[in-house]
Amino acid sequence: MAGRSKSYLNPDLVRALSQGRTYEEWLDGRVPGVDYARISGDQSVRSAVKAKGREVGTGVRHQHEENEEQAEKHNVAIVKYYEDNNITAADPDIFRPAFLEMTKALLHRKTEEDYRICAIIATEYQRVWRLPEDYLRFRRAVIADDDGLFIEREKPYDIRSTGGHIVGLVNSGVSEGEVSNTKERIERNQRRRQQDGTTPGGRRRFGYLGPDPLKGRSTNTICDEKEKPWGRFIIESALAKRGWKTIARDVNAANVTGASGKPWSGETIRQWAVNPTNYGYRAVKGVLVRDKDGNLVKGKWETIGTLEEWQIITGISIANGAKVGVRMTNGGGKNPNPPEYRATKYMFSGFLQCGRIRKTKVVCHSSIGGAKREVTKENPKGFLYYCSHMDCMGVSRNGTLVDEHLEELVVCALEARYKKAKPQTRPWGGEERLEELRKKKTTLSSTWMEGRLTDEDFYRLNSEITERIDALEIDKAEHQAEEARENTFTGWDRSKWKDMDLTQKRMAIGRIIQAVIIMPLPKGRSKRAPFDPNLLRVIPRR
Secondary structure, eight states, rough: OOEEEEEEEEEEHHHHHHHTTTTHHHTTEEEEEEEEEEEEEEEEHOHHHHHHHTTTTHHHHHHHHHHHHHHHTTTEEEEEEEETTTSSSOOOTSSHHHHHHHHHHHTTTTTTTOOOEEEEOOHHHHHHSSHHHHHHHHHHHTTTTTOOEEEEEEEOOOOOOOOHHHHHHHHHHHHHHHHHHHHHHHHHHHHHHHHTTTOOOOSSOOBOOOOBBBTTTTTTTSBOTTTHHHHHHHHHHHHHTTOOOOOOOOHHHOOOOOOOSSOOOOOHHHHTTOOOOGGGGGGGTTOBBOTSSSSSSSOOOOOOOOHHHHHHHHHHHHTTTTTSOOOOSSOOOOOOOOOOOOSSSTTTTTTEEOOOBBBBSBBBBBBOOEEEEEOOSSSSEEEEEEETTOOOOOOOEEEHHHHHHHHHHHHHHHHHHHTTTOOOOOOTTHHHHHHHHHHHHHHHHHHHTTTTSHHHHHHHHHHHHHHHHHHHHHHHHHHHHHHHTTTTTTOOGGGGGGGGOOHHHHHHHHHHHEEEEEEOOOOTTTTTSSOOEEEEEEEOOO
């Protein structure tokens, strides 16, 4: 599951306001603050086994509950909750929407709903920042005024003083370094284990038993006699050149699940079948591990297949379109962004959804992507859009014709909406505060020049005000940049479309289209029938 972010007002506050009480009456002398929770990996969506006993969002819910306890101890009223679930803070390329919304609110000292705030509570600072740039953004927000308060690990965090600032910078640098060092240690350890021929660590693989400390058994060393026959079935089916999805259907029909407890898909069947560890060897980036003399390193664990079988199946995998024969990853990164911000090579991938009704009597609604096919007169771009869901696989369309139809629709809509449109502006919430600080700085300078303020006090106070002004000016610049992006298509006409690259076109599509549902062909209609644009149901973005 991709990461999920959200923010919401305290239900208790909403209830009080609906009953006619004022915001100040609800505060009742407490310090107004916000609650931030984040977790890098939501275990309930990582493992089907854990999902059976753990609901989605359990980790962030537990953090919110702990933060509420601390809020009561420190006389803080939680006005709004922010959470980034299943999103890491250690990758600068990963977008954390709730974190950015929270820091902006704290910097302006008010939420988007215009409720005054000045404090923030988190279970620990690592929930809030891991990287230096995030720490600096957060610190600027907290110290934007003298009332700023950050509570973590059950006590206030010194983020304002010079010493506290140095500690914060060191912690953020250490956090970034820990991520890098841990990755390097894991890679070094993996290389040594590969050379030794020891079993790969990690989770239990299908076909093998898990660890048993009492028996001295490591994970993935001894075959599971119940699953091994099905492992042989997968291998023999692959050698017979049966389709990956066909194999998956047969295995699922026998109620045999993967090691995670989830049903098989065509891709997970392929990944298991080309994994060299099932055949007694290990590979790094598609190349089998060899010792210093150049000989293949044979693993010290039981096997389900032979090296010759692996070589044949890997060749089949490559022939079917895989860039490398073997499995390269355990899953993609978390990307909570909408389709227009995701990298792709097919223009409408991510926007398209399947409209076929499955056997379970529900509409599929699976996301539809593109796949390369032979270039023909009818399909000069040589690809098609199709539904790849195991329980469906009933919808596909000529990619060239889909693109042509939807492109024209998008271009017409863009022109109608933006050609005569005027730039839209949104007021920036920190203008009054920035002007107030600038006046304070001018007054401070005048007082010092008149000799009514010592040099020491002037430079201390001037430094604090300047830092607050800088933080607001950075936020204002970001607001203006966002506003400029929103006005990108103002005055747009169709002559600009041909000069836009794929990323720009997908951003334009995202302005017009929320989704396109591809309906199945009516009963009795031939697959060779002319392209019917009426089977593309466009859901516009309002």
